[in-house]
Amino acid sequence: MVTKYWSVNRLAPALAFMLMLTATGATAEPLRVEQLQRCGNLLELESQEFCLHVSGLDDTSFEVKLNGAPLQAENLSHDNDKVRVRISSAETQSGPLWFEQHEQSSNPLWVSLKGSHVLAATDQEVAKNMDDITTYVDLISLIIEEDYDGAEEAQRLAEKYNAEVVGMIPPLNTYQLRLPVDNLEERDALVLRLGSEVSIDAVVVEETGAEESIESETNSPPAADDQEWASNRFLDAVNYYQRRLPPQNGDIKTQPIRIGVIEREVDFDSPDFADYLGDCRTDSLRTCVYARDAAKPDGHGTTVAGVFAAAWNEGGNSGFLRGLDEVGPGFEVIVDRNSDAGITANIAASVNLVEDGARVLNWSWGIHRIGATDINGDEVDSLVRSGIAMSGYEELLEEFFLWLRREHPDVVVVNSAGNASSFSGSDDYRLPSSFVTEQLFVVGGHERSDEDVPVEDPRYVIKREASNIDMRVDITAAACVRGSSLIEGEQGEAHCGTSYATPLVAGLLAAMMSIDPELTPAQLRILLRRGAMTIGEEYDFEPTDADDLTAPILPSERANDLNHPDIGLSARLNMYKTLDLTVQSLERER
Structure with missing residues (x-):
């Protein structure tokens, strides 16, 4: 594979225009890192190269900092808004990287040196298959049996079939190959041959578009207001943490937690994220956000990240962890999708983040197999994949969760149930929510009802019409949130x-x-379910297929009280009660 190196000393017309604007007193373009991808030899781990697109950068001197330390000039090359960075894995470790120039700091983004990376196909390297789904023509991934050395076997097979190894997820023994094919007929023939090799567990065929929404809603949203998050006692939970857990109390010492959010980017021009620029760790107790910069504030990634970390009272979102800053231990929210290579890239990013210390992964994505039906018996038509793609994804996800259980049993993955009015736990038709493992939490969505009842009443909310359901769903939470805006004080649109x-x-x-x-x-799930409020009607553990919103609350989740009114109802998130139960359980342990 040929990789282009950029020269250092050309001044682009756009950059000259920017400098002219600065000289005349106009506002310069803000310094933002918009893209970061592995480049050079993607299989090299000792010295890794990254190619970045940086807007607002001119040809005067600048610094690139990784983990707060400037990178040496000999490890940088610069051509207009393109910067190439070389990092030695022996001399540093994964961490936030940002640019500094003219007293400006860019958004920090996370650079993982763990090495899992897969390539995304270009528009010229995809085609429509027989199901009219966009699919990769010459890029596939091989899941190699665990008793083989994955790197050696992938290289052997590449030489045998005149292919090239171009990406890898080593902890899962998975390697990406570029095949010598020009169309889907040639690809499918070669996939069959590769799949018959004794060393191959599965072949992953990627079906995705470069800019496809990760998880889309199928109907128009209602207006969101404070009552949506009130249904989960959001503010009560923030207030409880602030009052009960300040450092000066001394009886409970909180610990920093790292969260991995599998999303593309965040808009740092929005007031919700404007104060996350540069070295966030100058204050060790605040929440930090690391992400590529987005062009617009209404993107999926900005809204999801905002639920964690958006600034308060800026008119847009209000992040839960950001609300804990005054007493919190310093949460880190890392937003990364590795590349635009679909589900395979999501898993590569997840592996890197776990190896970099993330304890929680947020997966606000999911897919359905062609032929999946909703609760009315109609065929699902959003986020569908072919059978051949689903089988490969299922094997890849299985390898991921087996690795997680074996190597990182303390990590949890939180996955959206989906928005197709279908069944989240149908393992033939829905991924990844259908996996049954203690480390995977599945979340459905609800919205405020028209009933004038107390927040604890099951009728306070109703199921979001589009939300997927069934007993695989662990809990429901408010599905509507205000998005970010570029204007300070302006209320964002509902998502x-x-x-x-x-x-x-x-x-x-x-x-x-x-x-x-x-x-x-397992303990986290117990506390989450014990603290839950309820939603829906009582079904006596025999719900109709259209109405079992979550797994029903059991007597064991209500102190073995067989007559408790919550028994048999579906579970709704109660953030305040769950935090209180967590503190109580810690005090009992002492």
Whole structure:
């Protein structure tokens, strides 16, 4: 693979125009890192190269800092807005990277040196298959049996089939190959041959578009207001953490928790994220956000990250973990998707983040197999994939969760149930929410009802019409949130979907871990369900297929009280009660 190196001393017309504007007193373009990708030899781990697109950078001197230390000039090359960085894995470790120039600091983004990376196809390297789904023509991934050396076997097979190894996820023994094919017929023939090799567990065929929405809502959202998050006692939880856990109390010492958010980017020009620029760790107790910069504030990633970390009272979102800053231990929110290579890249990013110390992963994405039906029996038509792609994804996800259980049993993954009015736990038709493992939490969505009842009443909310359901869903949370805006004080538009319910639960789990880092995934689930309020009607454990919103609350989750009114109802997130139970459990342990 040929990689282009950029020269250092050319001044682009756009840059000259920017300098002219600066000289005349106009506002210069802000310094922002918009893209970061591995480049050079993607299989090299000792010295890794990254190619970045940086807006607002001129040809005068600048610094690139990684973990707060400037990188040496000989490890940088610069051509207009393109910068190439070389990093030695022996001399540093994964961490936030940002640019400084003219007393400006860029957004910090996370650079992982763990090495898992896969390539995304260009528009010229995809085609429509027989199901009219966009699919990669010449890029596939091989999951190699665990008793083989993955790197050696991938290289052997590449030589045998005249292919090239171009990407890898070493902890999962998965390697990406570029095949010598020009169309889908040639690809499918070669995939069959590779799949028959005794060393191959599965072949992953990627079906994705470069800019496809990760998880989309299928109907128009209602207006969101404070009552949505009130249904989960959001502000009560923030107030409880602030009052009960300040450092000066001394009886509970909270611990910093790192959260990985599998999203593309965040808009740092919005007031919600404007104060996250540069070295966030100058204040060790504040929440930090590391992400590529987005062009617009209404993107999926900005809204999801905002539920964790948006500034308060700026008119847009209000982040739960940001609300804990005055007493918090210093949460870190890392937003990364590795590349635009679909589900395979999501897993590569997740592996890197876990190896970099993330305890919580937020997966606000999911897919359905062609033929999946909703609760009315109609075929799902959003985020669908072919059978061949689903089988490869299922094997890849299985390898990921087996690795997680074996190597990182304290990590939890929080996944959106989906927005197709379908069944989240149908393993033939929905991924990844259908996996049954203690480390995977599945979140459905609800919205405020028209009933004038107390917040504890099951009728306070109703299921979001589009939300996927069934007993695989662990809990529901508010599906609607205000998005970010570029104008300070302006209220952002409403965004609705299980994508935005998911970070409410993920943020709460991170706060629980900060109180007691020793909590296991099983214990976290017990506390989450014991603290839950209810939603829906009582079904006596025999719900109709259209109405079982979550797994029903059991007597064991209500102190074995067989007559408790919550028994048999579905579970709704109660952030305040769950935090209180976490503190109580820690006090009992002492």
